[in-house]
Amino acid sequence: MPVIVLIGFIFLTGIGLVIAASMQFYMILGEVNSRIEQRNQISPFFVNFRLPQVLERHSEFFPISRARKRLAILLFLGITLFFVSFLAGVIWESR
Numbered sequence: 690m691p692v693i694v695l696i697g698f699i700f701l702t703g704i705g706l707v708i709a710a711s712m713q714f715y716m717i718l719g720e721v722n723s724r725i726e727q728r729n730q731i732s733p734f735f736v737n738f739r740l741p742q743v744l745e746r747h748s749e750f751f752p753i754s755r756a757r758k759r760l761a762i763l764l765f766l767g768i769t770l771f772f773v774s775f776l777a778g779v780i781w782e783s784r
Contacts, residue, residue, distance in 0.1 A: 694775045703770030710763035724750045
C-alpha cells in the first residue's frame with residue numbers, strides 16, 4: 690500500500706472521530722436540555738462557546754455518565770490523528 694494512501698486513511702479516520710465527537714456532544718446537549726425547563730434550554734446553534742457550561746451541567750445532572758469521557762477520548766484521538774497525518778504528509782512531501 691502506498692504511504693500516501695495510508696496517510697489519507699489516517700487523515701479520514703481522524704476527521705471521522707472528530708465528527709463522532711461532535712455527534713456525542715449534541716447527544717449530551719440533548720440530555721442536558723431534557724432536564725432544563727423550556728425557556729432556559731441551551732440553543733444548539735453556536736453552542737461551541739458554551740461547551741464548558743454544557744459539560745458542567747451534564748456532570749451535575751448525570752454524575753456517573755460515561756458520555757463526557759467518551760467525548761474527550763473521541764476528540765483527543767481525532768485531533769491527534771488529524772495532526773499526525775498532516776505532519777506525515779508534510780514529511781513525505783519534503784523527501
